[in-house]
Amino acid sequence: MGKIGLLVITNPIKISRILPNALQHVHKTLYVQCLPGNLLVPLASGEEHMFLRGPYCSSIINKIYSHSIGTLQDVRVLLAPLKNPHTKIKTSKEIEVIIFDQVFNKDDIDSFIRSCLSNVITNCNVMTLSTDTHILDEKIENENLSRKVTVDLVASDVLPKTQDFKSYNDVVLGGTFDRLHEGHKIFLSEAVLRCNKRLTVGVTSEEMLKSKVLWELIQPCNERVALVKDFLQDIDPELDYNVVPITDPFGPTKEDPNMEMIVVSTETHKGGLKVNQLRKERNLSILDIHLVELLESESLGEEEEKKISSSNKRLRLLGTRLKPPQVSYFCSLIFAHSNLPSKPYIIGLTGGTASGKTTVSRRMEKLGAGVVNCDSLAHGLYEKKDQYCYIRLVEHFGKGILDSDGYIDRTALGTIVFNDERERHTLNNIVWPALLERTKELIQELYECGHQVVVVDAAILLLAGWQQNFHEVWACIIPPQEPCLHGLMGSIPLHIPTVSLGVINVRAEVEILSHIVIKTGKEVMKPVSMLDYNRIKAGVDLNDQWDPAVKRLKSRNNLSESAAIARIQAQPSNTTIVQEATIVFCTLWQPEFTQKQVEKAWHLLQEYLS
Numbered sequence: 001m002g003k004i005g006l007l008v009i010t011n012p013i014k015i016s017r018i019l020p021n022a023l024q025h026v027h028k029t030l031y032v033q034c035l036p037g038n039l040l041v042p043l044a045s046g047e048e049h050m051f052l053r054g055p056y057c058s059s060i061i062n063k064i065y066s067h068s069i070g071t072l073q074d075v076r077v078l079l080a081p082l083k084n085p086h087t088k089i090k091t092s093k094e095i096e097v098i099i100f101d102q103v104f105n106k107d108d109i110d111s112f113i114r115s116c117l118s119n120v121i122t123n124c125n126v127m128t129l130s131t132d133t134h135i136l137d138e139k140i141e142n143e144n145l146s147r148k149v150t151v152d153l154v155a156s157d158v159l160p161k162t163q164d165f166k167s168y169n170d171v172v173l174g175g176t177f178d179r180l181h182e183g184h185k186i187f188l189s190e191a192v193l194r195c196n197k198r199l200t201v202g203v204t205s206e207e208m209l210k211s212k213v214l215w216e217l218i219q220p221c222n223e224r225v226a227l228v229k230d231f232l233q234d235i236d237p238e239l240d241y242n243v244v245p246i247t248d249p250f251g252p253t254k255e256d257p258n259m260e261m262i263v264v265s266t267e268t269h270k271g272g273l274k275v276n277q278l279r280k281e282r283n284l285s286i287l288d289i290h291l292v293e294l295l296e297s298e299s300l301g302e303e304e305e306k307k308i309s310s311s312n313k314r315l316r317l318l319g320t321r322l323k324p325p326q327v328s329y330f331c332s333l334i335f336a337h338s339n340l341p342s343k344p345y346i347i348g349l350t351g352g353t354a355s356g357k358t359t360v361s362r363r364m365e366k367l368g369a370g371v372v373n374c375d376s377l378a379h380g381l382y383e384k385k386d387q388y389c390y391i392r393l394v395e396h397f398g399k400g401i402l403d404s405d406g407y408i409d410r411t412a413l414g415t416i417v418f419n420d421e422r423e424r425h426t427l428n429n430i431v432w433p434a435l436l437e438r439t440k441e442l443i444q445e446l447y448e449c450g451h452q453v454v455v456v457d458a459a460i461l462l463l464a465g466w467q468q469n470f471h472e473v474w475a476c477i478i479p480p481q482e483p484c485l486h487g488l489m490g491s492i493p494l495h496i497p498t499v500s501l502g503v504i505n506v507r508a509e510v511e512i513l514s515h516i517v518i519k520t521g522k523e524v525m526k527p528v529s530m531l532d533y534n535r536i537k538a539g540v541d542l543n544d545q546w547d548p549a550v551k552r553l554k555s556r557n558n559l560s561e562s563a564a565i566a567r568i569q570a571q572p573s574n575t576t577i578v579q580e581a582t583i584v585f586c587t588l589w590q591p592e593f594t595q596k597q598v599e600k601a602w603h604l605l606q607e608y609l610s
Contacts, residue, residue: 002096002125003028006089006117010035012060014101019067019075021129022099029074029093031234032064033081057082061189065182066295069308076185079192080236081116088118090237092230097125104128168288171195173263174202174251176209176310177228178218183295183308185231190292191263192236200242200259201228202251214314214586216477216574217322221245253287254278261288301596303589319597321582321604325472340471344370344447344454345609348469350461350580351476352571356587356594360476361457363598370446374458377442378435382408392430397423411558418563432464440469453605462572462580474601475581477574478588 005026009015012034023030034057061077068075080087095117104112109126173191177184191199203225209215219227222245229243244252253259253275264272272289279286295308304312340346347369351357358373365371382389385406393401393408397416403409417424443454455474458466467473554561578584583601587594 001025001027004031004091004093004095005029005097005099006031006033006091006095006120007099007101008033008035008112009101011101012063015060015063016067018101018129019064023068023071023073023075025097025099025127026073029076031089031091031095032075032077033089034060034077035081057193058190061193062186062293062295065186069182069295075182076231076234077189078235079189080238083193083236084238087238089116090118092234093119095120095124097127100126100128102128165194166288167194167196168260169195169197170200170256170258170260171198171263172200172202172251172253172256172259172261172287174204174246174249175268176204176212176218177201177224178310179313180224180227180231181308181310181313184228186295187263187265187292188228188232189235190290192232192239194261194263194290195239198240198242198258199232200244200252200256201232202244202246202253203228205245205247207247208249213311214318214477216578217314217317217584218310250275250278254282255284257284259287260285261290263290263292265292266294301593303593318584318586319600319604322578322584323582325582326467340469341444341447344443344452345605346443346470347453347455347605348461348466348473349455349457349476350459350473351577351585352478352574353459355476355478356585357457357459357476359587359591359594360474360585360598361455363595364455364602367598367602368451368453369602370443370449370451370454372439372442372446372454372456374435374439374456374460377438378431379410381431381434381438389431389434393427396426396430415563428460428464432460435460436464436466436469452609459571462576467580472582473580474583474585475577476585476587477577478586479574 002025005022007018007022007030009018009032019032064077065075078089078091081089098109098113098117098120100109113120113124171191171194173187175184175187188201191201203221205221206218209218212218218224225243225245229241232239232241232243242252246252248254249271253262262272262275269289269291272287276286276289296306301315303315349357349361349364358375361369361371361373381387382393384390390408393413397413401408401413401416403412413427417427439456439458443456446454456470458464461467461470461473583604585594585597585601
């Protein structure tokens with residue numbers, strides 16, 4: 001097995017059988033080169049022959065990527081030799097193993113490697129896969145390249161005639177391209193196939209993403225730009241690529257006079273039309289539009305879309321480890337650490353107000369973790385009149401924070417500190433040191449009671465700089481405002497029954513990625529998210545759900561809306577929280593989905609500790 005492999009497909013009919021087998025021999029990147037028919041020798045000798053173009057080529061690329069869904073390896077279909085038969089195969093990664101779908105003699109293989117590959121290791125491994133038994137006979141006849149194999153060839157000598165195929169010198173497309181997946185690869189490949197010289201790709205910047213589901217988990221823009229460029233240069237290094245961040249839906253299309261064609265998906269077709277509308281208004285040439293069908297996929301739950309999407313990938317990241325712990329558990333067992341005991345394993349659970357931390361910690365408690373709730377613990381530090389924190393707080397804030405019985409009124413104290421940053425800083429300096437010491441005492445007590453894992457529920461964890469007191473930090477996030485899918489992109493109407501919101505009968509008309517519109521029978525149209533659509537089906541009043549974090553805080557703490565917003569604004573942003581976390585949860589969906597996230601994280605933790 002090698003890290004990097006090249007699969008040479010001469011018969012596209014074999015793809016569904018050959019690809020899974022080939023992936024067993026490569027554990028990182030598998031390049032796929034389509035050479036229809038017995039064309040290995042003609043390619044090496046530079047003879048002319050018919051190559052795949054147009055719809056037939058698109059269907060093969062789609063088929064290859066469709067069969068690679070769910071694989072751990074990065075599959076990349078090489079396009080340069082399909083566009084120009086005399087182009088060498090130039091991959092960014094050095095090829096270690098070459099896999100054929102039919103038998104070639106040693107001379108042909110030697111000629112192919114020498115004439116057609118520009119980045120291959122010396123004495124690379126060569127194999128041929130049987131499409132009948134899926135068993136590889138690796139008996140070596142010669143030291144380096146010759147292999148004795150048993151194969152069952154599938155006859156496919158007849159290829160369709162080359163169809164009319166229009167290509168362009170200057171092509172453009174755009175998208176988020178978060179966690180590059182098979183749908184992205186098809187989308188980008190369609191543009192590359194039809195481009196002769198320059199391909200411009202607009203990558204949406206962070207400013208445009210805050211309405212997307214779990215946007216906090218989207219990769220940084222510069223990282224997405226780099227990954228798109230790396231993929232493009234790998235599949236066709238002959239083109240000039242202009243991969244740029246965009247801060248509006250039009251990007252370079254609103255001003256570049258040289259562009260000739262735009263590639264859109266069925267979701268973004270309306271966006272292409274609006275691009276042309278703007279170009280017409282600015283006296284720029286109208287772009288031809290090439291439409292790419294979406295790649296469908298089975299969803300793993302009702303929260304997911306029934307297509308290959310980055311949103312689904314982000315949903316599946318919940319409850320999984322996004323990065324390794326800051327302090328290796330095994331290092332803490334061997335080496336002394338100033339803040340961490342060797343046991344128990346301590347997890348700091350943080351997140352914004354009303355993000356569901358307590359819900360998650362209770363679920364973890366049922367799975368066997370010990371739990372320390374710092375919010376409740378902090379209140380206990382100034383409950384009694386003879387406690388240090390009580391005395392200091394009354395000295396500083398005065399008797400105005402006391403109720404009629406002389407105890408500290410948390411609401412009165414909160415009104416002061418959440419409207420004055422200096423006063424909040426004073427409160428923190430009084431309470432936080434005492435809280436940390438008491439937390440450490442309770443952690444030890446829980447360990448002595450038999451808990452090998454202790455979860456510390458602490459909203460203040462990041463603000464207080466407590467990260468070094470935990471083996472790792474887990475986090476809960478919930479949007480201050482419900483995500484709303486929006487933009488210039490087009491739509492796919494879905495048939496949705498009439499539902500009821502309170503006393504108003506409405507019909508929900510869903511437009512994927514563009515927006516979801518709620519029609520109340522009047523001239524009122526309100527954009528909502530797919531998450532809200534699920535709530536509509538459940539009969540939930542959207543007016544009570546539009547600001548989930550604010551609503552939860554108002555209800556739980558009996559606060560006004562302005563007071564709730566002030567508290568949310570005083571805490572770290574979701575982006576900051578996610579950057580510090582090794583595992584992230586989101587409690588925005590049904591409780592069953594939260595439970596799945598927690599169980600997934602707990603299982604991963606047990607594997608790690610074992």
